[in-house]
Amino acid sequence: MKKVCVLTGAGISAESGIKTFRDADGLWEGHDVQEVATPEGWARNRALVLEFYNQRRAQLRSVKPNDGHRALLKLEDQLDTVIITQNVDNLHEKAGSKHIIHLHGELTKVRSQRDPSIVLEWEDDLNEGDLCTLGSQLRPHIVWFGEGVPKLEEAIGHMVDADHILIIGTSMQVYPAASLTAYAPNQAKIYYVDPNPQLNYELSRQEDRLKIFKGPAGTKVKEAVELILTASF
């Protein structure tokens, strides 16, 4: 069975009402990345960081997956598919996708500051004084700038076997996620759905086997999925 690696970013959730990071009205606007998404910001002002992620977590209760998320189900039904997402939302799960790797963490989880292997499901606000069993403050289960990406090896392990790579709604600017296509075999086909696709260093070297679907995920993912299925049987 053909193997498909889907790499998603904030753009796939845009039509569900979650802002992207780097578009004009992106989420970072009004928020200093250094203050809310770095270990240093956490050390400086925990209350601010907790509030930022509490707002993001609260938003998850009201947002729903869109046709872009749902179009992937057909791929998963018919091919060996893994979704490698940079998103910390849970819209792939809500859409019914099964094999998902969250490269940058998950809003619905928190973890111990002292022992990162202590990870808890968390639906409500996280506050100062919420402690793990070791007595240490719990923090959002998010990969901040400057931190390692623990799921990277697992993602690479899938990429090296890929027949098709479907990239959706990501500016391909944040590394190491943006370098994942470089691990794919030379014959793997790459598809990129985005209204404003940006070819980074890796993709510009793979242009000969790259097909771009310029437009929103809500309509274009379905087209890309049909092409992948046609090419697979």
Ligand code: OAD
């Ligand atoms: P960006 O905000 O950098 O890029 C969003 C991409 O979505 C852009 O290429 C847009 O053109 C595209 N886009 C906008 N609307 C879309 C739509 N309706 N359909 C499809 N695409 C659309 O977001 P990411 O590339 O995901 O990390 O950012 C990567 C990482 O940067 C994030 O995971 C986050 C941030 O730092 C963490 O939170 C750790």
